[in-house]
Amino acid sequence: MQFYKYQGTGNDFILIDDRTGTFPAADQALIEQLCHRRFGIGADGLILLQNDPEYDFRMVYFNADGAEGSMCGNGGRCIVRFAHDLGLFESETRFIAVDGEHVAVVREDEVFLKMIDVNGLDQQPQLTFLNTGSPHVVRFVDELESFDVLAEGRAIRYADAFRPGGTNANFAQRLTNNTLFVRTYERGVEDETYSCGTGVTAVALVAHQQLQMPAPVAIQTIGGNLRVSFETQSDGRFENIYLIGPAKRVFTGEIDL
Helix, strand or coil: CEEEEEEECCEEEEEEECCCCCCCCCCHHHHHHHHCCCCCCCCCEEEEEECCCCCCEEEEEEECCCCECCCCHHHHHHHHHHHHHCCCCCCEEEEEECCEEEEEEEECCEEEEECCCECCCEEECCEEEEECCCEEEEEECCCHHHCCHHHHHHHHHCCHHHCCCCCEEEEEEEEECCEEEEEEEECCCCEEECCCHHHHHHHHHHHHHHHCCCCCEEEEECCEEEEEEEEECCCCCEEEEEEEEECEEEEEEECCC
């Protein structure tokens, strides 16, 4: 089987051209092994590019534990770059994912990915919950560089309030008037990742509401820089949300299944 490795701000994925529909997607143990960083290719997740009669392609995303996951923003930008590299479109594309339809534009090194609309934020004591294609909690902290993201993130991810599915946990610190530093604990990976696309999208929207940060919001992650643009409505909804940043091919190879 031929595979492709892509990364978006350090969030890395195995990409498979599965337009023939032959990849054994039901084999959770196989996907987990392929994503293993010592016994496999190594990745935060695996993504299948499949045919769809109404779209340029279908995105099917699996977490590193082998289970099919919710929407992945950085993975979405990577599969758009992958489809562009395969010649499926020139500059603009329309595809379907687990959370619905997405459109995207490739401009030189950057991919502009439209995310789903967000109807509102659930403000809880010290935490804000929202769904940007995946469930996310946002918490603002001081001294984020030395913050224990692993322990604090795991506690939120498995908290009773978010059972049974759990949630991703994002910790953010304001650096300037329009720049945030974000670190994320991702469910399915069960660890901190270098970047999380749906996570930084969630943080940008919460920062706009709570800190009055205007769009586009600049985001620094361990793996690189992203931007999130959006429009707000009078009823508190967010529309025309775009996750903007680089997505690059790292290497390709073959593996014997």
